[in-house]
Amino acid sequence: xxxxxxAKAINExxxxxxxxxxxxxxxxxxxGPLGGVYRVTDGLxxxxxxxxxxxxxxxxxxxxxxxxxxxxxxxxxxxxxxFDGFVFPGFNQITTQLAxxxxxxxxxxxxxxxxxxxxxxxxxxxxHHSESPEALFAHTAGLRIITPSNPHDAYWMIxxxxxxxxxxxxxxxxxxxxxxxxxxxxxPGASADPFKAHVLRAGTDATVVAYGPLVPVALAAAAAAAxxxxxxxxxxxxxxxxxxxxxxxxxxxxxxxxxxxxEAPTFGGIGGEIAARVSERAFHSLESPVIRVGGFHMPYPxxxxxEDYLPDIDRILEALExxxxx
Amino acid sequence: MGATHLPxxxxxxxxxxxxxxxQAEAVLGDPDVPMVQLLRPDGTLGTDPVFSAYAxxxxxxxxxxxxxxxxxxxxxxxxxxxxxxxxxLALWVPLTGQEAAQIGSGRASQPQDYIxxxxxxHGVALTRDVDLAELLRQFRGVSNGGWNPKDTNFHLYxxxxxxxxxxxxxxxxxxxxxxxxxxxxxxxxxxxxKAAVMVYFGDGASSEGDVHESMxxxxxxxxxxxxxxxxxxxxxxxxxxxQTRIPLSNRAKGYGFPGIRVDGNDVIAVxxxxxxxxxxxxxxxxxxxxxxFTYRVGAHTTADDPTKYRGSDEEAQWRAKDPLERLExxxxxxxxxxxxxxxxxxxxxxxxxxxxxxTIHDLGSPDIRTAFANTYAEAHPxxxxxxxxxxxxxxxxxPDAGQEAGAGQHETDGATRR
Numbered sequence: 001x002x003x004x005x006x007a008k009a010i011n012e013x014x015x016x017x018x019x020x021x022x023x024x025x026x027x028x029x030x031x032g033p034l035g036g037v038y039r040v041t042d043g044l045x046x047x048x049x050x051x052x053x054x055x056x057x058x059x060x061x062x063x064x065x066x067x068x069x070x071x072x073x074x075x076x077x078x079x080x081x082x083f084d085g086f087v088f089p090g091f092n093q094i095t096t097q098l099a100x101x102x103x104x105x106x107x108x109x110x111x112x113x114x115x116x117x118x119x120x121x122x123x124x125x126x127x128h129h130s131e132s133p134e135a136l137f138a139h140t141a142g143l144r145i146i147t148p149s150n151p152h153d154a155y156w157m158i159x160x161x162x163x164x165x166x167x168x169x170x171x172x173x174x175x176x177x178x179x180x181x182x183x184x185x186x187x188p189g190a191s192a193d194p195f196k197a198h199v200l201r202a203g204t205d206a207t208v209v210a211y212g213p214l215v216p217v218a219l220a221a222a223a224a225a226a227x228x229x230x231x232x233x234x235x236x237x238x239x240x241x242x243x244x245x246x247x248x249x250x251x252x253x254x255x256x257x258x259x260x261x262x263e264a265p266t267f268g269g270i271g272g273e274i275a276a277r278v279s280e281r282a283f284h285s286l287e288s289p290v291i292r293v294g295g296f297h298m299p300y301p302x303x304x305x306x307e308d309y310l311p312d313i314d315r316i317l318e319a320l321e322x323x324x325x326x
Numbered sequence: 327m328g329a330t331h332l333p334x335x336x337x338x339x340x341x342x343x344x345x346x347x348x349q350a351e352a353v354l355g356d357p358d359v360p361m362v363q364l365l366r367p368d369g370t371l372g373t374d375p376v377f378s379a380y381a382x383x384x385x386x387x388x389x390x391x392x393x394x395x396x397x398x399x400x401x402x403x404x405x406x407x408x409x410x411x412x413x414x415l416a417l418w419v420p421l422t423g424q425e426a427a428q429i430g431s432g433r434a435s436q437p438q439d440y441i442x443x444x445x446x447x448h449g450v451a452l453t454r455d456v457d458l459a460e461l462l463r464q465f466r467g468v469s470n471g472g473w474n475p476k477d478t479n480f481h482l483y484x485x486x487x488x489x490x491x492x493x494x495x496x497x498x499x500x501x502x503x504x505x506x507x508x509x510x511x512x513x514x515x516x517x518x519x520k521a522a523v524m525v526y527f528g529d530g531a532s533s534e535g536d537v538h539e540s541m542x543x544x545x546x547x548x549x550x551x552x553x554x555x556x557x558x559x560x561x562x563x564x565x566x567x568x569q570t571r572i573p574l575s576n577r578a579k580g581y582g583f584p585g586i587r588v589d590g591n592d593v594i595a596v597x598x599x600x601x602x603x604x605x606x607x608x609x610x611x612x613x614x615x616x617x618x619f620t621y622r623v624g625a626h627t628t629a630d631d632p633t634k635y636r637g638s639d640e641e642a643q644w645r646a647k648d649p650l651e652r653l654e655x656x657x658x659x660x661x662x663x664x665x666x667x668x669x670x671x672x673x674x675x676x677x678x679x680x681x682x683x684x685t686i687h688d689l690g691s692p693d694i695r696t697a698f699a700n701t702y703a704e705a706h707p708x709x710x711x712x713x714x715x716x717x718x719x720x721x722x723x724x725p726d727a728g729q730e731a732g733a734g735q736h737e738t739d740g741a742t743r744r
Contacts, residue, residue, distance in 0.1 A: 022507070051503060057546055062492050062539030069496020069523075072481075073440075075503065077496075089535075096486045097493070104470040104482055107700040141701050165703035195707075242708045 001184055007177040009151035010040050010116075012185065013158035014078065018048050021076060024162055025052040027063055028080030028116075037082055038118060038177055060090035064115065068098055071111040076162050084119040084171075085128025091136075098167045099142030114161045118174035119147075120213040120263050121310055124303040131300050132264035134171055138241040138273070145240040146194050147171040149215035151181040153238065156188040164194075171240070173213035197244035199251065203233035206257035206323055209248060209274060211237035214261045214311060221316035230324065240270055248274060249281045256287035257323040261311050266294035288326035291319045359573040361619050362599055363589035367647045369655025371594070380598035386662040392433065392593045393653050393663070394671050396425035399449040400650065401675030402458055403624075405682055406448075406465070410628045414686055415465040419446045423591075423623030426649030427556050429453060430596025431524065431618070434604055437479065438521040440501075442494040445483040446556075447526050454480035458678065459685035468692050487527070488534035491553070494525030495540045498549035502610070522550040522607035524600075530561025532577075533569045541581040544613040552603045553578075553615045556590060558622035563635040575617035583612040590620030591649040621647070 017024045032055035035042030045053035056063050067077035081087045101111045121130030137143050144166050148154035161168035201222050210218035215236045222232035233251050252258045258278055260271035271292035293311045301309050364372055364381050403422050410418040428449025451461055456473050463472030471482035484490035501521050544551050555574055559566050578585025588599040603614035621644035625632050657663035698713040
């Protein structure tokens, strides 16, 4: 076990994959000598050279598009998109090309491209630097989407994403980059399957599902609820596409109540998908409606008011109160 | 407050200095940039200081082959158009008029090269040995990509314009790394023939941002890629003048690699220029942009109506520059081909048409289960769940399913299942 931050864990995960698989290469803006704006690729260009840690021209469609070509020629490109809000120039390449190439080719071609996107708010930044666009990608068949909430998962998930034959988007919770935790670099342990949800805290009265940056918030809310005598189960979803509905359903069948929390706007979001599936799978177990806690239907607001926008412990507790009142 | 006013002449266009205008024109480049032409419309062969040497490599067999290819693909085009009119294809994208651009460039590629087409490159597909009946899968609605690119190094058609251009550059970056790795390892791979990538797009797609980004990447990384732009003068109904004010080949200058305009209806010149460009790319000297100046004689697709946006006089002008006629004139004048040859070519074309017509009915009807199977390369729980539901739902329509369930008509049973 080694203690490190999420940013360092991803750095070490990338180092491991670059070492283990000579076909892996990193691409992105400022990922070379600078080590990326969040320093996630710090030091890697020195170890692996500019052919494998590629500072690209400033063009997101070009980054994704050339990564597709590299994957078609047998490489395993890992693209860094600098910030969530800057992925959209590459949206066409991701949704019309990357996601569909395997299907279009009747399974003859694979495009194992990994796209790393720092996402989410809470860092007091300017426009386009705090968004959570995961639902836009989850709606596109052909993509897989995972998001770590702790350093151990971050270390293993980035490597598992590279190993996967399908395109994988790794949403990295940027405000948790400096969150420290133990990493077992020898074995993924319970994190062997990146598409499986984890029950982080067992409970009997209600379930809170969260992912990425809101996992620590959900855990804190559960701890606070425990002081009021409520036993709350917390699930770290880990994978947004596919979603591990078996784990979520089993939990709801036990607790009867479900809160889904994410930073992205609730309308058309992942929470709605989970609510719909759970109502189909566990209708008779539900003691209350599934309640979503998330962003409002507005562009991500300015930094001075983002605390009013972002789900926090109190917002989750308020949702729990409503659920428990049924 | 005293706002500063610049002289009005700076803005209203009057009194612009002639010298400045001349400078601007110099920057824009010659709008009538010379284009490489060897085989003239009258069937005589001209010379070019650089490319005649490439043309001299072509023996009579090669030249006859060019003609046979062009005639074959034109006959195929006629057949596919007819099949669309008969309801056998949902849509067809005709290439007539662009045979020289496609056969000349395709025949300049080597087996180890990798080709990214747009969706009109049936002639290039022919040169890469793609089964032309298979190529119709996409237009019959039985597949979104009818062949395995790994068999021919001819990628699938891409319908989102220019989206394939960065793929080509990325593939070329892969080749670049393969070569470096092989050299470092000292393996047999190092002795394999060097490869390049060629990517096709049109004058319309040249406006897409992906072309720009691709050229930036290609230039920055010196990727072994040839950009082959068929300027066929019309992006559906919009003329090239709306896409560019300068010859498209001039754009290469801005990216820092050679751009060259070639008579796209001259198969000899297209072949020469493309051979030169691919050799240059394979050797790692630089990317190249080729603008093949040609004309889409027919409609954009079988859903298009060119009479709404262009005159028949323009079409007639271009028919006079027909790529097949000029090569036929040359071959006959030089005594390189006789009536028997041209009769054989025609018979071969008819055979191909008959083969395509016969085979298209055997392309079969796809099963949606293949779409379930090919959405992801690895197992996916949602796909598995939806497929399981679909199987159960479908089973409800089996003739004996309703009786077993004790229900009445199976339509009713199926409708109430879910």
